[in-house]
Amino acid sequence: MLTQESNLAGKEGIIRCIFLSEFHATAGSKITCQSPQNFISKHAFDLINAYILPKRELERQVLTVNTLGIKIVGYPVKIDHEKYARNAFYFNICFVCDHYCRSVQYEPIVKKLCEFLIMMEMQYSFLSNDEYRPRIQKMLNKIISDLNESKVCTITEEETSIHLKILKITDDPPEVFDHQVPVLKREFENMSLSECDLTTQQVLPFINGLHHVGKISMLADVENALVKSCIQNLVYYNFVELLPLFKYSNVYMCTRNLQKLARNQDFAQECLSYVALKNDQPIPTIYNVFQIYSQMTHGVNLKTLCIRLSPRQNNINERKLVDYGLKHSLIRCINKYPIFTGSIPNARQKMYNGMNHFDEICCATGLSTIKLEELIDADTNVTILMK
Amino acid sequence: MENPLSIILVKSDSKGDRLLFRYPYVQIKEENETSQNDRKKNPYSITLLEEQQKEGNTMRLAGIDTASMNVQLESDEVLSSLFACKLELANQKFELKINDIRFVSHPALMETKNSFILINIVFALQAQCSYSIVKCYYELSKRLGLGLLYEERRVNYLTKEMKTMLKIHDDTIYDHKSEKIFDTILQKSSLAQCLKTLYFDLCSTGLINVVLNESVTLCFCLPQKAWRARFSDRKTKSQPLIDPEVIDRAIVSLKPYHGFLLLVDPSELLDCVPPSSAKILLQLIESYNPLKSLQSMSSDADLPLDQVYQMVGHLVYWAKATIIYPLCETNVYVISSDAPIHVNSPLVERFANKFPGMQLIEVISDFSLPTSIGHLTTPLQHPARQGRLAQMVLWMLQHHLLMQLHTYVQFMPSYEKPNDTSGLSLSDFGSTPTKQSSALSPEKSPTMSDPLDVPVSSSSVRQIPSSHKSFNSNMSVDDRTGSGKSEEENEDEKLQGLLNSFDECDRLAILKVPASVNFEDLNLMVRLKQSGYFQGEHHLEEIMFYENLRRSQLLQLLDKFRDVLILYETEDPASCFLGFKTK
Known part of the structure; x- marks a missing residue:
């Protein structure tokens, strides 16, 4: 009791x-x-x-x-x-x-x-x-x-x-940022558009788990703030989840929840069938999946992991693997925060204040990650923190 | 949100019930009322439930306490009749929610032969408060009640105070200005003053140290408040409220190998304990050292370990200390995900003051990748430098800027298909040849061919007991007959015995590991596995502590059996509960 x-x-x-x-x-x-x-x-x-x-x-x-x-x-x-x-x-x-x-x-x-x-x-x-x-x-x-x-x-x-x-009373949804990627929950993938409001009807087709909020706003030709509140609404009703942008240069680390994958059979089966690359091949083994998750740590980006463990050979879709891990907080994304330590920052360097990470700066400035990385590497006045 | 809206003191005895005192008692301000009127909507519009909720939310965001207005909308008589509950309801928790206000209390009852006093100290809270915060207020009300009854039994304190307050109420009853009555009560009654201090402490620091009638000391702490105050400089993105439950969970997970780190000067510690337990605290603090584990501190201070746990748990609850793994060279640290480090962070300046000539951002950037103190220093450097680095690490740990990574072990053999030649198998990334030892294994079971067959599948479960039995009977027969068997064969028997503890699939996988032919290695491996250390629940330091192993010993073993073990690094929930979210 x-x-x-x-x-x-x-x-x-x-x-x-x-x-x-x-x-x-x-x-x-x-x-x-x-x-x-x-x-x-x-x-x-x-x-x-x-x-x-x-x-x-x-x-x-x-x-x-x-x-x-x-x-x-x-x-x-x-x-x-x-x-x-x-x-x-x-x-x-x-x-x-x-x-x-x-x-x-x-x-x-x-x-x-x-x-x-x-x-x-x-x-x-x-x-x-x-x-x-x-x-x-x-x-x-x-x-x-x-x-x-x-x-x-x-x-x-x-x-x-x-x-x-009985209505479900949930907490207020979190703020939506440009760099986040909305992902439709599986059970709503075939939702009919006619039940939604006009903005959602316009935005929903672009929510494919790939585009970030800024891009969706551009593609759907809907004002950014409207897209954000629309997505916030979808998050509140649990239709959509917000994940960080998927990049091969991303660094992830595993969390304590990873042990759930080894303990809970049903959960593991769900994970395995989710991360499978092709349906006609045998679904991946828990060993292979767990191995990839376990090697996610500071300093190892997804690209390195893919080269090291070649997930696709084991019928694992690394993208879905990351998605699943983030959704169930088996892993979390480690972001890079540039900090400007010089004396007089220029307009872009002003963003290097330790509060914005790479994705945010890329979204705001329209630079690609590689370009930004080059710029920061060349800048001796910038220190990078990863957290 | 967790601030109390009001404290209400209600008594009930043979002469009836009365609201004796409430604080704060100042009337609602005019401006609030007008703003309320402005917001009034078209009376003919239908308000949907959702809209109402949203409205509530926006008002909450605007910092307007709608609820606090409501407290005063109920008249004192109504409140008094509500909280002077039936005697059978006394001495247990009592909670009443009216619209948006939650009244929380623990009525205290004292019965003598022909009279009784029921005293109810009620805290009015906003209804959205979480369960564990409400629980804290129950506890506070309960303790206050107990303290008051104690003083009543000793010197009739409560009777005297009640008399003073009632007299003031009766003298000014026709005045109808409750403000004035409560003003006078506050001047005359020490209990009322006590409640006032209580209210202010609850709203500001969450730390309470009041003395009832100059004799009973009441120490109490709202942990979420205290921790929030401790990290008030964390104003990066939305800093979630630390739930008391999370802190409780961290305290429960204390282990003898943990250490603790004081967040305040030792001189500031004494206000969190009643005088009676100050001695134990001093004893503990004398042997305090962030390099030492709780166990060694307990033996140094000559205190039982349980008492040390309690003391440390108490300090953590009061936001005076934090749980760490004792500082040592091999600890691996990394920047914690919620570290509030930015250009304008006040921490940057404080760090520079504490360690002149050092830059926080520069120092902490070393921990962007997992790093240990040992890594950052070399034996050639001056030892003072290492000490200084240790000091800086401690400072960063105190501010929860760093978190420690621990290595966890998960037992997980790879179930590869026997005839699988293509694809990436274990042997492909340069481990040991796997086929070599397969001769040792018992007959190949059909389960092996199925890559998905994980230990708990029904077929293998049914197989274990039978095979187990047969092996056992085999062994007993051998023991009786084979007294003259050679050493080597004996060893083999022992190995088999050890292997029997695994089920079919796991056994096959272990047998493929070359180290499994070594009895000692296998023995240790089996022992650790059976103690449940390989389920991702225990980190290496814990295994070393409980199994009395050296790090090198353990690492060697893990390396030998790396084909069936997966290692991963993550945080220890006990030491980073601040960023630890409940999910």
Whole structure:
């Protein structure tokens, strides 16, 4: 239990229970209905009902209470009407999950469900009329099983239906730079263009895993900033990944994740079939692939590695090998940062401040890597740091 | 983002519940309100969920604490009734999230025969705070509660403080200006002052050293804050927040061969420990030396190793020290990927002040390629020069500009097709002739023909136990009968015994290595393999330490078996947790 807790801490967890509680005119706060049955005991509910049916200042606000080892997300509501015994009806629909799990993703759903129930109550007295109780129970059962299984749920009561969907809440996407190469994820390679917005429609055909952002902007004839925000959007929705530009002069180093390749059979198989050069030949061996990754270190560029180990003879596509390594952070790219140490820099030398690496400078100045390398080699006032 | 928005002190006893004090209590500024109004959108437009989120994000970026406004929108009475929880909920974590604010606390309860005091110190945080940061605040609330209850039992401190605060509340109750009430409380109550200091410390350094009622010392640290403050000069690209979890993980992975490097002057260390443990710290610091491992420091300081771990873990948590591998000539360093070195970096100047006549950029450029101190100096040079270089390396390690590369070993035989003559096999890049020893190997198994057949494939797994058994029974028979066998044959038996520990494929691959006919080499190899050192989990230094081997010995062995072992260089997660991302 404890290990499970530390593994899942702060991650999204499943819904353990959904319950509907109301403030009964005579019996006070109580649970009307819950799925699965008896998940929240009467005793536990009595301890926390102050946070489930709270004072009116907190009504119609998403409230999450985390105590007694459970986390409850709710949205307390009060409906004023003279038909009720106290001229008002208080209720709350709550989602329960494990105390160590993240629950933000349920907040919009709880809110939406509550708004739906308010409407149902006003129209049909759906909640306050006991006749509907079995239907509510059935509805809760459906919601909890559908949401846990497929993250989407559609419920229809009377003539209305609502759609619930657990949205993934991700961090803000990183900034996109000119020198980066967007790569479409495999499962979206055959995505139809018609569903995208206009900019994406124009940009997407040029995202082929080869062109960098600057080039895409030029080829697609779309303004650079627009391309960047379009790609940022695609990164946010996980359609695209950003990788450093592939060059044979690049230097990579392996990371600690490399051991995963030797340990995890499925992962290794996935890698091997990804990096294969030709499909009609036997797929590469794990030994050959691991050998190339393992020899990636400071001072050894990809060209040297290819000459040394001739990956193509072993049916390995070195380009895909690098792609795969970067995507799964088995390796990372080591960049060269020129630093100008002289006294008065010229316009280009001003870029040699230790913050821009070769790719960035090449993109900004339009120079080829070889040309830049020559220029810097000839310049005695420049020191190169590799990191 | 991890700054608390507010600290709230709520009590509940037989006389009811009350919000005694909260800090900061200054009302929302006017300008904030107007700016809020300006941003109001067309009330008829439909706000989508995503838009709301984006809005929240931009506001967060603009540095406007929307949440801090909300804290004060809830009235004191509401807060008080929320946090004066039922007694059964006391002494465990309690968390309440209202919209964008997360209230975190650990209610403390003291029950006597006919009365009780429940005191709840609540930290209001922004809801986006990560799980491990929230955990830190639970802990802080818990400790504060314990300290207060202790003082209550000793001298009724809490009762007195509560009385002072309640009196001020009651005297000015009709005033309706909470600011004024809290002002007076702050002047009169030492507990309120304590909470104020706490708030400021939490927001600035993250290091807390407060004394409750002049007797209980509370030392606490928000590690992410402390580390951020330590590396405040790292303002290159977006420097990610160091999660407390990452630091915990680094501390857990401490090994006896690790060393540590102080980041501050030893005189600054004492404020992070309560007076009671200062003696142990001093003892440790006296034998502190970045060239020594924790184990040797522990024996020098005459402290148990566990205590040294705890102490070092504590120093690391408090951002006073960092974990390194003890400095020595053979350590290989390289510039760390997030080293904030640029022309205008303040580090450049600080380095020049510390080491006159030296340029940071020039010195560090030597480490563009993996380099050791031994490489950079020659025996012909003056020894002082080497010492100076060591000092510079230490300085760069303190600022996390360098990281150390370690060599890891992965056992991985190449599964080549037996009839494969074309293509690149092992023998092609100048290793040993591989066919020579194949006569030694047992019958060729069908698994060999399949290049993909890796150790855990079902067929080979099923084969091992049977072959294992047969070999074992063979051996026992031999032992009984063959007492007069020659030395050489005995050796062969032993070799076979060793080889039995591998499964079919691996055994064949090992047998192809010429060194496998040498009993000692094979024995060592098998021992290391079985101890799990060849799975890329342990670096050479660790293997040397635990197996009591010399570097040359180990390197020789690895070289002999290089056909089945793959070596690679990368960092040790314990010593470079700053750049170590969780993925």
